[in-house]
Every structure is written in C-alpha cells, then in structure tokens.
Amino acid sequence: MNRRHHAVPVHQAAEEAPTLARLAQLARESAERLKAIEPCIPAPLRTSVRPGPIDGTTWCLLVDSSAAAAKLRQLLPVLQARLISSGWQVTAIRLKLGSHKA
Numbered sequence: 881m882n883r884r885h886h887a888v889p890v891h892q893a894a895e896e897a898p899t900l901a902r903l904a905q906l907a908r909e910s911a912e913r914l915k916a917i918e919p920c921i922p923a924p925l926r927t928s929v930r931p932g933p934i935d936g937t938t939w940c941l942l943v944d945s946s947a948a949a950a951k952l953r954q955l956l957p958v959l960q961a962r963l964i965s966s967g968w969q970v971t972a973i974r975l976k977l978g979s980h981k982a
Contacts (some may be wrong), residue, residue, distance in 0.1 A: 895922070913939060916966045917959045924961050925951060937971040939963070942978040949975045 888896075908929035918926060928948040930939030943949040952959075956973050961968045 907931075910934055910939065913963055913968060913970075914941070916968075917962050918956060920958050920962050932976060937969050938974060939968075939970055939972075940974045940976050943971070943975050944978060946977060966981075971979060 910933065913934075914929065920938040921929060925948050927953065928944045930942040930944075932942045934940075940954065943952060952975055956975075960973055961972055963973075
C-alpha cells in the first residue's frame, strides 16, 4: 500500500482537531486580552510582557523579569477592570516569570 502524507497548514490542522482548535482559540484570545490592556501598561514595560494561558476565569501574563513583575503587580486591579469592561470574565490575573528567549 502506497500512502502519501501531505503537509497540512497549522491553522487547517487546528480547525480539524477539536483539541487543537480550542488551544488555538485560547491563544488568540490571550493575545487579544494583552492587546486590550497594553494601553494601561507603561511603554517601557510592554516588551517585557507576553500573553499566557487562560484557565477558566484566571489569565496568566508571562513577564521576563522580577522587576517588571513587581511593577505590573501594582497595575493588576486596573488591568483586570479593563478586561472586564472589554467583556472578558476575569477573576484573577497571575504573573509568571519567563524568558523572551526561545
């Protein structure tokens, strides 16, 4: 039997597999949330923050340094209020230290 394997674009594979589709949707939503709160984050800190996982009503932001996390921690009530006013149901925002280097 001669089987040919065809390359499938990631977005097509995600659409055809329910688990991947859900992960792709959560990744898009996380990026949209970050875009919604960016104006509330001081410009010098914006490059230190990346969207993280969504777990129910808790959202995680990935931050590249403890100094940036400390500054963001002070802004969490403002960021959460911004998300809620934009229509997202967010009861908590967690900060997780990570690295931008891949």
